[in-house]
Amino acid sequence: MxxxxxxxxxxxxGAVLFSQATSQTIVPNENLIVENILAIPKSLSEKIKKYSExxxxxxxxxxxxxxxxxxxxxxxxxxxxxxISQPMGNRKQLTFFDEPVNSADxxxxxxxxxxxxxDIGGNEFGQLFRLDLKTMESKLLTDGGRSQNGGIMxxxxxxxxxxxxxxxxGGDRDVYYMNPLKPEETxxxxxxxxxxxxxxxxxxxxxxxIIGEYVSANESHLYLFDTExxxxxxxxxxNEKQIVQGSAKFxxxxxxxxxxxxxxxxxxxxxxxxxxxxxxxxxxxAIPWEVSGYTLSKDKSKIAFETNESGLxxxxxxxxxxKKYSEIKGLxxxxxxNFEFTNDGKSLFxxxxxxxxxxxxxxxxxxxxxxxxxxxxxxxxxxxxDMSAPKLIEWKSFDGMKITGFYYPVxxxxxxxxxxxxxxxxxxxxxxxxxxxxxxxxxxNEMGVALIYPNVRGSSGFGKTYIASDNGFNRMNSVKDxxxxxxxxxxxxxxxxxxxxxxxxxxxxxxxLATAYEYADKIRCSxxxxxxSDFNTFLKNTEEYRRDLRRVEYGDERDPAMSxxxxxIAPLNNTDKIKKPMFIIxxxxxxxxxxxEATQMRDKxxxxxxxxxxxxxxxxxxxxxxxxxxxxxxxxVIRFMEEYLLK
Numbered sequence: 001m002x003x004x005x006x007x008x009x010x011x012x013x014g015a016v017l018f019s020q021a022t023s024q025t026i027v028p029n030e031n032l033i034v035e036n037i038l039a040i041p042k043s044l045s046e047k048i049k050k051y052s053e054x055x056x057x058x059x060x061x062x063x064x065x066x067x068x069x070x071x072x073x074x075x076x077x078x079x080x081x082x083x084i085s086q087p088m089g090n091r092k093q094l095t096f097f098d099e100p101v102n103s104a105d106x107x108x109x110x111x112x113x114x115x116x117x118x119d120i121g122g123n124e125f126g127q128l129f130r131l132d133l134k135t136m137e138s139k140l141l142t143d144g145g146r147s148q149n150g151g152i153m154x155x156x157x158x159x160x161x162x163x164x165x166x167x168x169x170g171g172d173r174d175v176y177y178m179n180p181l182k183p184e185e186t187x188x189x190x191x192x193x194x195x196x197x198x199x200x201x202x203x204x205x206x207x208x209x210i211i212g213e214y215v216s217a218n219e220s221h222l223y224l225f226d227t228e229x230x231x232x233x234x235x236x237x238x239n240e241k242q243i244v245q246g247s248a249k250f251x252x253x254x255x256x257x258x259x260x261x262x263x264x265x266x267x268x269x270x271x272x273x274x275x276x277x278x279x280x281x282x283x284x285x286a287i288p289w290e291v292s293g294y295t296l297s298k299d300k301s302k303i304a305f306e307t308n309e310s311g312l313x314x315x316x317x318x319x320x321x322x323k324k325y326s327e328i329k330g331l332x333x334x335x336x337x338n339f340e341f342t343n344d345g346k347s348l349f350x351x352x353x354x355x356x357x358x359x360x361x362x363x364x365x366x367x368x369x370x371x372x373x374x375x376x377x378x379x380x381x382x383x384x385x386d387m388s389a390p391k392l393i394e395w396k397s398f399d400g401m402k403i404t405g406f407y408y409p410v411x412x413x414x415x416x417x418x419x420x421x422x423x424x425x426x427x428x429x430x431x432x433x434x435x436x437x438x439x440x441x442x443x444x445n446e447m448g449v450a451l452i453y454p455n456v457r458g459s460s461g462f463g464k465t466y467i468a469s470d471n472g473f474n475r476m477n478s479v480k481d482x483x484x485x486x487x488x489x490x491x492x493x494x495x496x497x498x499x500x501x502x503x504x505x506x507x508x509x510x511x512x513l514a515t516a517y518e519y520a521d522k523i524r525c526s527x528x529x530x531x532x533s534d535f536n537t538f539l540k541n542t543e544e545y546r547r548d549l550r551r552v553e554y555g556d557e558r559d560p561a562m563s564x565x566x567x568x569i570a571p572l573n574n575t576d577k578i579k580k581p582m583f584i585i586x587x588x589x590x591x592x593x594x595x596x597e598a599t600q601m602r603d604k605x606x607x608x609x610x611x612x613x614x615x616x617x618x619x620x621x622x623x624x625x626x627x628x629x630x631x632x633x634x635x636x637v638i639r640f641m642e643e644y645l646l647k
Contacts, residue, residue: 026635029628035602035614038643040635048638051442052631053380056358057091059338059351060103063111066342069349070094070104070114071361073377077627081116081131087363087374094131095138100625104131107180109158115141115180117150122621123589124543126150128163130180141183143167148545153199155206162189162199162209162227171544173197175211175225189230195545196220201249201257210235210248210257216552217429217460218468220246222259224275235275244268244464247293252300252320260291266463270294270305270318283323290461296320297341302366304348306336308461310392311406311433315339315350317366328364330371335359335433349374356387358436388444388451390434395488397457397481401469404462405454405485406434409494414448419499419524419645420489421451426506428458428478428553429467439634449641450495456481456511472555472562476569479514486522497522501645503637505529505623506593513571513601520579525644527583527637530593530622533601534570536563541594575604581611581644585633587620613640 026040060081061070068085075093078100082091095101097118104116113133117126128141128149142149147167154161160179168174168191175190175197196214200222203209209225211232219242222235235257236245248259255275260268263280267290271282284291287307294305303318305325313336318325332354339350346366353359361374388408397403410418421443425432432453443449455462456478458470470478482502490497500523504512509531516526532538539547539557555562567573582605586598595616605612615636617629624630 026632028632031617031619032629032632033614033616033618034636036611037613037615037636038639040632040639044635044638045631047446048439048442048635050381051386051439051446052634053378054358054382054438055377056353057351057360057375057377058102059340059349059361061106061114062340062342062349063106064108064343065111066344066347069361069374070106071375072102073375074627078625081114084361084374087372088376089374091375094133094136098626105152105154107158108154108156113180115152115161119621121589121619122587122623122625124148124591124621128152128178128180130183139183141178141180141186146170148173151198153202153209155202156204157206162202164198166195166545169544171195171547173545175199175209177227189227190225190232194548196549200247203250203254208250210250212246212248214246214549216549218242218244218464219552220244222246222248222257235273242464242468249296250300258294258296258303260294262290262464266465268292270303283318283325290463292461293337293339295340297345298343299345302341302345304339304341304350306339308431308433310404311431311455311461313337313433317348328369330369333434335435353435355389355434355436356384358438382441386445387441388437390453392434393452393488395484397477397484399477401457401481403454403456403481403484405452406432408437408440408444408451408453410448410450411445417496418448418450418494419496419501421449421501421503421641421645422482422485423451423453424456424482424502424504424508424511425453425459426504426508427460428456428470428507428511429460430507431455431459431461433461442638443641447638447641447646449645452485452489454482454485471553473565475554475565476514476518479511479518482511482515483519483522486519499524499645501525501527501641503527503529504531507532509593510535510571514569516580516582517571517574517577520577523580525581525583525640527585527640528598528601529585530587530590531584531597531601532593533597534572535566536570537572537600538593538597541596543591546592572601572604575601575608575610578605578610581613581640583613583615583637583640585615585624586617587622587624588616588618589621592622611644 028034058072071082072079081094081101084091101118104114107113114131119126125146130139149165152161152163164173173195177189178186198212200210200212211223211225213221224233244262248257256272262268269282270284270291273280289307289309291305292308305316307314315328315336316325334354336352348364351359363372390406393407394404458478489495502512502515509528512526512528536557557563584598584602588595602614
């Protein structure tokens, strides 16, 4: 077993000592590499159990008959596919893998089998499988190697589907066609250049595809692909820069498409584009927020769309003939996702979560506007009174820009100035939203630690100017937003400016590392999860299919000026300024932020004599997904906080 583990110190020695020590402490499983982490008492595991057993239910597919669903939930170690056929009915588990399965599609005519994707150890090389719902046998459909496969788009008659795959060269996301009953006949239909291509929609006759090209969070383009002559034509002008044009679907009028775009606006709006005249019509301009997603009914008479309003969702229905829309009333304030009409257009299924409930599935009856709950996921032993409700906060940064975030206060049973955990999202174009803390309620309810989730510049949901304001040479401005937050905390009478911990994952990990050296005198400790320690080495080693996409956001390391800037700001090159304890967490198989970003940071800090804890999971990738690993990580972070934040 490859780990170092510090056990409690006793005044006597021998086998009895070791037996007593191990019987009273948590021992990491065989997939974990553990260095310098103080012993975790089993009593802590018992204390947090109340907060660590919650589940969620996310809707992923509707049967063609509209009477049963496929959902994703966890009852053992990982998320798996389950079937449910009535409101609040029993969940029938369909997959039983060590690796998580997070999505599936029914064959669209009879629904006799599913297509799902699964990777190995978090490597994100998702392979497609066919699950026969009568025999419950799964069959591998793709190459089983180091390729990404997904984004399937079924022909309406169920005879086959188009999908994207990087199998040709590992970097370009080409389009293939497959009959899942004859996978050996799969054929390449379109070669592309780049990893940002995806299939948006297919025409009713199966002869045309709408294909999107993602360039960056600020730019995307649309194309029309003729499946018979395999000709690709531009819908939007590829020479136009910094305009989002995506999520396109064929309209009832065969000469029109629906799509979202931020053309001539700060926010993504729902619009139509006439393919012949190129005329654009906008329909949600009265809503001063972005349309973050939509779905079109099978008969194309109705659209359901959601808006993102400072980290909260609202759901709307539109009549595509009149273009009139109204908000769906009766939904609790929270987050909505994965919404879809039944084939008959009479119902809308969706998942929703709130601050006091993880995601569950609901059905909206479009005739009566009645909302029916289909799942009620377990929250473990947590009660609503145990859960902290988020408050929207705002502060001004160094240049006057307004920054917002969500503040989760501690339980009222705690008095005095409270320590603070700042948790920074990834992306950087991610967004912290007003969601349930889940097990994080242990921090607020049992440890008395307040949580703040900031949306620094570069976050999505606040307009295209905001999301682009940290690009390239402006990278450190987002770190200054955290500096301004630290100043804001210092002014709050209930918060302790001398006890602040920074934590973040992925790009949030870079933000954590950068804050650790930029504001070393203002924080107590930090937790870096799958974070970037040097953009030069990160871009060199990240997987090929995403390298150019990241260069658009972060900057191109092949440019000498940008490379020099990366060298200057790299946390790896500023370790001499890091004074406080750090905990580094990483998955061995991470394709996005390679494990070397973590190990090089760990090794340099150790060589300097810094206090550094290290946790690596050999069977994980970009974040932990297996419950036994997630549980150990949670306990280790709490133990770190007890030692370096609370004392």
